Each structure stands twice: as C-alpha cells, then as structure tokens.
Amino acid sequence: MNAMTVTPVEQARPVARYRHFRLPGLRRFSALYLWAVFLILFGWLQFHLFLTVSTFQIVFSQSAVTAVLALAFLVPLTADTYDLSIGEMMSLTIVVINWLTLNTRLPIGVIAVIVVVGCAMIGAVSGFIVVKLRVNSLIATLGMSEVLSSFQLYISQNHQVAGSFSSLFVDVGNGKVFGIPYLDLYMIVIALVIWFVLEQTPVGRRMFAVGGNREAARLAGISANRIIWGSLIGSAAIASLAGVMYTAQVGAYTSDIGQGYLFPALAAVFFGASQLSQRPNVWGTLIAYFALAFGIQGLTLQFGAGAFWVSPLFQGVAVVGAVAIASSRGALGGGGDSRAIRRLLRSRTAEPAPQPPLQS
Amino acid sequence: MTLHLTRLTKSFGGQIALRGVDLSVGYGEVHALVGQNGSGKSTLIKVLSGYHQPDPGAGAELDGRPFQLGSAHAARAAGLRFVHQDLALVLQLSILDNMMLGRDYPVGLAGRIRGRVAAERVRGYLRQVGVETDVGLPVGSLSPAERSAVAIARALSDTGSGRMLLVLDEPTAALPSDDVRRLLGTIGRLREDGHGVLLVSHHLGEVLDIADRITVLRDGRVVASVPRGEVDQRRLAGLIVGDSATAGDAAPAHGAGQDGRHQGPQLRIRGLRGGRLTALDLDVRAGEIVGVAGITGSGRESLASLITGGMPHTGQVEVAGTSVRPGQPYRVQRAGAAGVPGERARLGMFPNLGVRQNMTVSQLDRHLRFGRIDRARERGEVSDWIERLGIVTQGPDAPIQSLSGGNQQKVLVARALRMRPKVLVLDDPTQGIDVGARAQIHEVIERCAADGIAILLISTDSDELARLADRIVILAGGRCSRILERGPAVTAKLIDVSQLEANPEPALAGLAQGAEGEK
Numbered sequence: 001m002n003a004m005t006v007t008p009v010e011q012a013r014p015v016a017r018y019r020h021f022r023l024p025g026l027r028r029f030s031a032l033y034l035w036a037v038f039l040i041l042f043g044w045l046q047f048h049l050f051l052t053v054s055t056f057q058i059v060f061s062q063s064a065v066t067a068v069l070a071l072a073f074l075v076p077l078t079a080d081t082y083d084l085s086i087g088e089m090m091s092l093t094i095v096v097i098n099w100l101t102l103n104t105r106l107p108i109g110v111i112a113v114i115v116v117v118g119c120a121m122i123g124a125v126s127g128f129i130v131v132k133l134r135v136n137s138l139i140a141t142l143g144m145s146e147v148l149s150s151f152q153l154y155i156s157q158n159h160q161v162a163g164s165f166s167s168l169f170v171d172v173g174n175g176k177v178f179g180i181p182y183l184d185l186y187m188i189v190i191a192l193v194i195w196f197v198l199e200q201t202p203v204g205r206r207m208f209a210v211g212g213n214r215e216a217a218r219l220a221g222i223s224a225n226r227i228i229w230g231s232l233i234g235s236a237a238i239a240s241l242a243g244v245m246y247t248a249q250v251g252a253y254t255s256d257i258g259q260g261y262l263f264p265a266l267a268a269v270f271f272g273a274s275q276l277s278q279r280p281n282v283w284g285t286l287i288a289y290f291a292l293a294f295g296i297q298g299l300t301l302q303f304g305a306g307a308f309w310v311s312p313l314f315q316g317v318a319v320v321g322a323v324a325i326a327s328s329r330g331a332l333g334g335g336g337d338s339r340a341i342r343r344l345l346r347s348r349t350a351e352p353a354p355q356p357p358l359q360s
Numbered sequence: 361m362t363l364h365l366t367r368l369t370k371s372f373g374g375q376i377a378l379r380g381v382d383l384s385v386g387y388g389e390v391h392a393l394v395g396q397n398g399s400g401k402s403t404l405i406k407v408l409s410g411y412h413q414p415d416p417g418a419g420a421e422l423d424g425r426p427f428q429l430g431s432a433h434a435a436r437a438a439g440l441r442f443v444h445q446d447l448a449l450v451l452q453l454s455i456l457d458n459m460m461l462g463r464d465y466p467v468g469l470a471g472r473i474r475g476r477v478a479a480e481r482v483r484g485y486l487r488q489v490g491v492e493t494d495v496g497l498p499v500g501s502l503s504p505a506e507r508s509a510v511a512i513a514r515a516l517s518d519t520g521s522g523r524m525l526l527v528l529d530e531p532t533a534a535l536p537s538d539d540v541r542r543l544l545g546t547i548g549r550l551r552e553d554g555h556g557v558l559l560v561s562h563h564l565g566e567v568l569d570i571a572d573r574i575t576v577l578r579d580g581r582v583v584a585s586v587p588r589g590e591v592d593q594r595r596l597a598g599l600i601v602g603d604s605a606t607a608g609d610a611a612p613a614h615g616a617g618q619d620g621r622h623q624g625p626q627l628r629i630r631g632l633r634g635g636r637l638t639a640l641d642l643d644v645r646a647g648e649i650v651g652v653a654g655i656t657g658s659g660r661e662s663l664a665s666l667i668t669g670g671m672p673h674t675g676q677v678e679v680a681g682t683s684v685r686p687g688q689p690y691r692v693q694r695a696g697a698a699g700v701p702g703e704r705a706r707l708g709m710f711p712n713l714g715v716r717q718n719m720t721v722s723q724l725d726r727h728l729r730f731g732r733i734d735r736a737r738e739r740g741e742v743s744d745w746i747e748r749l750g751i752v753t754q755g756p757d758a759p760i761q762s763l764s765g766g767n768q769q770k771v772l773v774a775r776a777l778r779m780r781p782k783v784l785v786l787d788d789p790t791q792g793i794d795v796g797a798r799a800q801i802h803e804v805i806e807r808c809a810a811d812g813i814a815i816l817l818i819s820t821d822s823d824e825l826a827r828l829a830d831r832i833v834i835l836a837g838g839r840c841s842r843i844l845e846r847g848p849a850v851t852a853k854l855i856d857v858s859q860l861e862a863n864p865e866p867a868l869a870g871l872a873q874g875a876e877g878e879k
Contacts, residue, residue: 200732202724209721212710219670219701219708220722220775221690279712345462 031275031284035291042298049301057179063293064183065090065246070265070272070285071194072238076137076231077269077280078198079224080211083232085126085141086239087262088148089119093243095152095253101163108169116240122148123236127229137228149258162252173248183245190241195282207231208279267292267315271322292318362386362556363440363525366419368429370403370412370580377403378414379580387523387556390547392571394561394600396794400580401560402764405529409442410435422525441518442527445792447511451500455491456482458499459514485513489546505539508532512546525556530792532563544570562794564593564600565823576600601796626680626814627667627697627783634673634686635662638838644783644814649805651829652818655859658835661702664787664818668692668699670707680782693722698776700769702787702818708772709760716742716756719775726778745774750800766797773804783814790824802828822852822859834858 043051072086093115100111122144129140155161175182198204209217210224218224246257268289275284292315299310363385370378378400385391395401406412410432420429427438449458456475459482465473466481479495486495489509499507508531515526528547532540540563547570550557561567567574568588575585576599584591584599591599625643632640637659644650654660665671669689677684679695692699701707710718719742720726727738742756749770753763760768769789776784786805790798805828809815819825825832832855834842842858844850 196732202728202733205717205721205724205733208713208717209710212712213706215670215706216701216708216710217721219668219689219699221693222721223690 031288031291038295061181064187068242070268072235079207081137083235085145087258088145089239090243091258093240098161098163119240120237123233127232131225267319368418369415390557392567392574395577396796399577441515456495485517489513527558628678631675646812649815651825651832654835659838696782698781699785766793822855826852
C-alpha cells in the first residue's frame with residue numbers, strides 16, 4: 001500500500017525537471033514572440049523595405065516620446081491609480097514651451113524646467129482631487145484632461161504655435177550617436193530611473209502594496225494617500241518630460257497632439273502588465289510598446305502611406321487583446337470574491353432552475 | 361452510502377496533496393472532515409467541486425451512479441452543493457438579489473419582477489437557516505454569521521424538492537461562538553430533513569458536537585474515519601497532528617514577564633469611543649497578555665481597528681507613553697504598537713506580492729543600502745522568520761496565495777514581530793486555522809510576552825483566552841462588563857458564559873435562550 005502511494009512522486013519529478021529546458025514562457029514573454037513574428041512576417045512581405053537600418057531608426061526615433069508617455073501612465077498604475085491626463089499634459093507642455101520662446105527671452109533650458117515643475121504642480125492638483133476630495137482617479141484625471149486641453153486652446157487660440165529654438169536644442173532632439181537617436185537614450189535613462197524606484201526602493205514597494213490592497217497598506221503603516229498623491233505628481237512630470245522631448249524633436253505645437261499619443265501609451269502599459277513579472281512593469285511596457293510599434297510600421301509599409309487608418313485599428317485591437325490577456329491572467333483587478341461569484345453564476349446558470357417549492 | 365469516493369489521488373507537479381483517499385457520506389448524516397492546513401482538505405473539496413482534476417484512477421459515485429470528478433457541471437448535476445469559505449455574495453446587493461443571483465426572477469407583466477413573490481419564496485429558505493430579516497437589506501450590512509446563513513439558504517434553494525449533499529467548507533471559521541451554535545443548529549436541521557452534509561472544520565468542539573462520523577486527513581491520507589462516540593477531543597487532536605505533538609493541551613507554565621508589571625502600562629486606553637464601543641478603559645503592561653472577549657456587537661470587533669489606527673475614535677490611546685491620534689496607522693506603529701489584523705484577506709494581505717514583500721512591507725528601511733533594498737539580506741531575514749515560525753512555503757519568494765490560511769497568518773505575525781513592537785494587538789489571530797498552526801502561534805505569543813511585549817489578545821476563541829491571557833476583559837454593549845483574573849477557575853466555559861450573561865441585549869435574534877442568565 002505504502003509503496004503504491006509513493007510511486008506518483010517519482011513519476012511527477014521528471015515533469016518538473018523537464019520544464020527547465022523549455023523556451024521562455026509563451027505568456028510572460030508573448031510580446032517578445034509577437035515582436036519576432038512581426039519582424040519575420042513583414043521582413044518576408046516587405047523584403048527590401050522592412051528589415052533595414054532605416055526602419056529601425058524610424059521606429060526608434062518616432063517611438064521614444066510615446067514610450068516615455070507610457071512610462072508616465074505606468075507610475076500611478078502600480079498604485080492602482082489611473083492618470084488619463086498625461087496626453088493633454090504632454091501637449092500643454094509643448095504649447096507652453098513654444099509660446100514662451102516666442103514671448104519671453106528666457107533660455108530654453110530654464111523654460112523646460114519651469115514647464116516641467118509647473119506640470120508637476122498640476123499633477124499635485126489632480127492628487128488633491130483624488131486623495132482629499134475622494135474622486136475616482138479615472139474621473140478626476142479625465143476631467144483634468146479636458147481642463148488642460150482648454151488651457152491649450154486658450155494659449156494657442158486654436159492655431160499652430162511654432163516657437164523659435166536654438167540649433168543646440170534642435171540638435172538635442174534630433175542628434176544620433178552610433179546611429180542611436182539621443183531621444184532613445186533619454187528614454188532609457190528615464191526608464192532606468194523609474195525601474196530603480198519601482199523595483200528597488202521602499203517607495204516602489206509601497207506603491208505596489210497600495211496597488212494590491214489599499215486598506216491593508218494603510219494598516220501596515222503606509223500612507224496610501226501620500227503614495228497616490230506622489231504618483232500623480234510623478235506621472236505629470238514624466239508626461240511633461242515627454243512633451244519637452246517632443247518639442248526638441250518636432251518643435252511646433254498643433255492642436256491634435258495630446259489624445260493621439262495617449263492611446264498607444266495605454267496599450268503598451270496594459271500589454272506590458274501581462275509580461276515578465278506580470279504586474280505593471282517598466283521593461284514589459286517598453287517591450288510591448290516596441291512590439292506594437294514594429295507591427296504598425298510593417299502595416300504602414302504594407303498598405304502604403306495613404307493607409308492612415310491602419311494604426312488606430314491595430315492599436316484598438318491590440319489594447320483590447322492585451323487587456324484580455326492580462327485579465328484572464330488575473331493581473332488586473334477582479335480577484336478574491338468576484339472570482340467566487342463568477343464561479344457561482346457559472347454553475348447556477350448552467351442548468352435550468354428547479355422550481356422552488358414554497359415552504360413555510 | 362450515497363456519496364462514494366474511492367482511491368482519490370491528486371498531485372501537483374512533484375507534490376502529492378491526496379493519496380488514495382476513500383470517503384463516503386450518506387443522506388441524513390453529517391460527516392466531518394478535519395485535518396491541519398496542508399493535510400489535503402482543501403484539495404479534496406476543490407476536486408469535488410470540479411476546480412481540480414484528480415489523478416487518473418479515482419472513482420466517484422452518488423446514489424450508485426458514477427459521475428466525473430473534476431467537472432463543476434457534473435458535480436452539480438449529480439446533486440452536490442457547495443458553500444465555500446468565500447461565500448460568493450455581492451455585498452452591495454440585497455439578500456433577495458443574492459439569493460436570486462444567476463436565477464430567473466418570477467416576472468409579471470412586461471417582464472416586471474414580482475418582488476413580493478420572490479421575497480416570499482426567499483424568506484421560506486431563510487427561515488430554514490434561522491435568518492429573519494428584511495430581504496431588501498444589502499448583504500454588506502449583515503454580520504458574518506448571517507452572511508454564511510444566506511449562502512447556505514441559497515444552496516438550499518437550489519436543491520428544489522430533492523435531497524442534496526451539501527459541502528460546507530469551514531462555515532464557522534469567521535463566526536463568534538454564539539453564532540456557531542446557531543449554524544450547527546441549522547446543520548442539524550438539514551440532517552433531519554434528510555440531507556447529507558460534508559463539513560470541513562477546524563473547531564474540534566463543534567465537530568464532536570454535530571458530526572455523526574469524523575474523517576481525519578493527514579499528509580493527504582485518511583488516518584482515521586470513526587463514528588463520533590469513539591473519540592474525544594484529545595484523541596482527535598492527536599490524530600490530526602500526528603505523534604509529534606498533542607497540540608500542547610496542558611496549560612503552559614506561564615509566569616512570564618512578572619518583572620515588567622511594576623512599570624507603567626505600555627498600552628493605556630481611556631474613554632475610548634468609536635465603532636460599537638462607547639467607553640473603554642484598559643491597561644496592558646509589559647509582558648502581560650490581556651484578553652478581550654465579547655459577543656458580536658459588544659464592541660470587540662472594532663477594538664483592534666480603533667487602536668491600530670484604521671478607525672476614527674475619540675478618547676485617549678497611549679502607546680509606551682506616546683499619545684496617538686486616530687486614523688494614522690503609521691504614527692501608531694512608530695510609537696511602538698504593531699497589529700495583526702482580523703480579516704486576513706481584506707486587511708492584511710497583498711495578493712500581488714510574494715511572501716517576502718508581504719512580510720517586510722511595514723518596515724522597509726532595515727535593509728536599505730544606498731537608497732535601494734538589498735534583496736539578498738532581505739531574503740535572509742525572511743528565511744529566518746520562515747524557520748522561526750515554521751511557515752510552510754516553497755520559499756521566501758513564493759506567491760502569498762500559494763500558502764494555506766495558517767501560514768499566511770504566520771507571515772502577518774512575522775510582519776508585526778519584526779518591527780520589535782512594545783505593544784502587540786492581535787485580532788483573532790488563530791481564526792480559521794488548524795490545530796498545529798494554532799499551537800505554534802500560541803507559543804509565539806507566549807514567547808513575546810516573556811520578552812516583555814505588552815499583548816492585547818482580542819479573540820472569539822474562549823479556549824485560547826483561557827490558555828493565554830493573564831486577564832480577560834469581557835465586553836458588552838460597548839463597555840467593559842467584567843474582568844476575569846487568571847486562575848484555575850477561569851476556563852473557556854466560564855468565558856463563554858460570562859460573555860452571554862454580561863450582554864444586556866442579545867445582538868442576534870434566536871440567542872435569547874442561550875443567554876438565560878441575563879439581568
């Protein structure tokens with residue numbers, strides 16, 4: 001009897017050992033696989049165009065700004081707080097910098113610092129609304145987003161605003177070293193700083209704790225309010241940095257910038273949250289973002305420059321798909337009792353209800 | 361025999377959770393399943409409910425008809441009903457809506473819900489489990505006891521007119537003792553109505569009270585399956601824990617912390633008011649364990665949140681001479697008080713973090729090096745705690761939800777202890793955990809007292825209070841009604857009785873006959 005019950009142990013072990021030799025998990029690294037699929041697929045379809053240095057340079061230089069914006073969204077999301085105002089925050093930064101170069105004699109460096117600090121203060125206002133007025137962050141930052149877009153309209157009078165920039169500043173936004181755009185280096189530096197704070201310091205640990213269980217975090221002695229407030233200040237400042245990068249690269253402000261950038265950023269963060277550590281994380285976000293960016297670039301080449309409808313379609317599908325993956329993994333929301341309730345609903349609706357006898 | 365399981369084996373990777381388990385439950389029978397955390401109880405229930413697939417070779421039949429294990433649908437179709445520990449209630453919805461969840465409402469003209477008819481139907485089932493309240497109340501406003509009853513009533517409503525086999529997974533874990541009695545009454549009634557009940561429980565007392573047959577699981581094996589009359593509590597505890605220890609049933613030599621008593625109190629409470637408490641004075645000196653008991657509604661349930669800061673209050677709370685203000689848990693901690701919160705999942709755990717991060721979250725500065733957490737050292741400390749408290753886990757980085765309830769609780773205890781507190785506030789620290797883990801946590805509490813920590817032990821477990829506390833404060837109606845000093849006369853029974861006697865008004869209907877001694 002004893003010998004018989006022991007045998008399953010021996011049988012089970014080789015399975016566990018065998019797992020070590022498998023490829024990186026399909027789910028935790030799905031973005032990498034997707035990236036590879038795009039490279040192979042479009043490399044095959046667009047043999048002469050896609051797998052070229054210029055494709056990589058185009059994607060990487062176009063993507064740095066949005067990737068930084070994605071990181072801005074990521075920061076409060078770790079504490080389960082949404083900041084939807086980052087898109088408008090970025091375009092407000094752009095219009096204000098342009099306007100200031102036209103209307104003041106301040107050096108561009110000073111202007112950039114003033115604007116980033118100013119945006120951080122706006123982030124503090126969002127934090128006040130979320131923490132003190134207890135408005136759901138989704139609603140608070142959506143409202144803030146509208147307010148910021150009205151600021152832009154007031155400043156720009158709904159016209160293009162093209163400031164005058166020194167050649168040095170233009171160089172800062174467009175230079176390359178060993179073929180790598182400066183902008184990507186800034187992106188890497190910002191990503192490293194955020195990674196360090198989130199993954200290596202007590203502050204980051206506390207942010208994840210608040211994101212996981214706010215009430216327990218409070219009882220464990222963490223000031224959840226301060227964490228959420230700070231994370232919204234952080235997201236505003238990072239979004240503003242993305243705006244500075246955009247201004248250095250492109251220069252002029254047009255009124256359609258903000259929202260167009262918000263969506264790809266969200267898609268990358270949600271997709272990235274299903275990757276690697278399977279919670280919102282820096283490298284997952286970047287990998288997811290670039291996988292999607294290469295897909296868009298490939299589709300654009302495939303359908304020609306006139307196919308401007310390609311990228312929103314692709315991104316819409318991508319964000320829903322990514323969140324579907326993340327939700328089915330339980331990476332976002334819906335734990336605990338809601339799972340039990342779902343189970344109950346499944347079981348109760350699976351069969352016709354017995355006619356309950358009326359008992360007294 | 362009606363439900364019949366044979367040779368049920370279940371392994372996860374290399375770990376075997378169940379080894380050739382045979383189990384039978386008949387109609388008109390209450391069959392209790394007991395065992396420590398990790399003994400395979402939960403796995404067995406999960407296989408039954410279709411959450412896990414058993415290893416090949418297992419057989420199951422109900423009423424002589426075999427059914428497929430590992431399928432939720434097959435289990436249901438065969439007639440099995442489950443009430444799990446998480447009750448699957450939507451707190452925002454009314455009792456009525458919860459009872460009708462996933463069911464068709466009786467409708468009238470144009471699809472309008474016929475509320476009165478539905479309510480009448482639902483009330484019939486609620487009466488069977490002894491709940492008599494407005495079915496329009498949100499479930500969130502009910503006591504834990506009533507919530508469990510609603511979940512059971514819902515399972516009843518699913519059976520139609522036939523007999524059912526109900527699996528109750530630790531239904532009493534979250535209940536204070538007086539409500540446990542009511543629930544046991546309900547279970548007895550189910551038996552009389554000819555239903556079969558498989559009851560999973562940690563409370564040996566209630567198991568011995570109600571069960572017709574008791575099956576003990578240890579390390580995934582059935583070590584005993586006996587009719588009620590053949591075992592007593594001591595023997596049962598021995599079977600559960602194995603030959604290693606008989607759960608330290610003897611009262612421990614507890615002369616701890618005598619020296620500290622001459623100093624002033626480490627925890628001093630004056631005129632505390634908030635939640636259900638109206639006025640409480642309380643002192644706990646270094647090395648002293650002060651117990652707090654009281655039935656639901658007496659104020660006992662809010663005391664921990666009031667002290668460790670979660671809840672606003674008036675009155676004075678002093679920790680080691682520092683007056684702390686309400687609503688600021690981190691100030692309370694800095695003053696030297698640590699707490700182990702009562703509802704583990706809701707107030708204690710971070711499901712997205714691992715064991716290590718869950719343990720160190722309250723004090724992250726200890727392993728700081730150049731602004732960064734030194735993970736190797738952090739891991740080292742966590743491993744130490746894992747060893748000291750005997751936490752069963754795959755390692756310091758295992759996901760917290762892979763641990764059993766008792767071991768999760770030990771992680772929270774470690775979180776509190778590693779802050780080297782002067783005052784430790786424990787809110788029902790052994791609620792819903794097994795005999796072995798309970799004994800280990802008791803040992804830790806005593807060690808802490810011996811080290812000079814002032815301990816406030818708030819508990820619904822009278823046996824625990826009798827064993828550990830130097831002084832027991834009985835709460836009733838929001839204030840202290842009686843203080844029992846430690847002595848041979850203070851037994852679990854006395855504590856139970858004083859809680860009931862002390863209470864001026866029974867918190868729940870149906871309790872009155874239990875509290876005859878009032879006035």
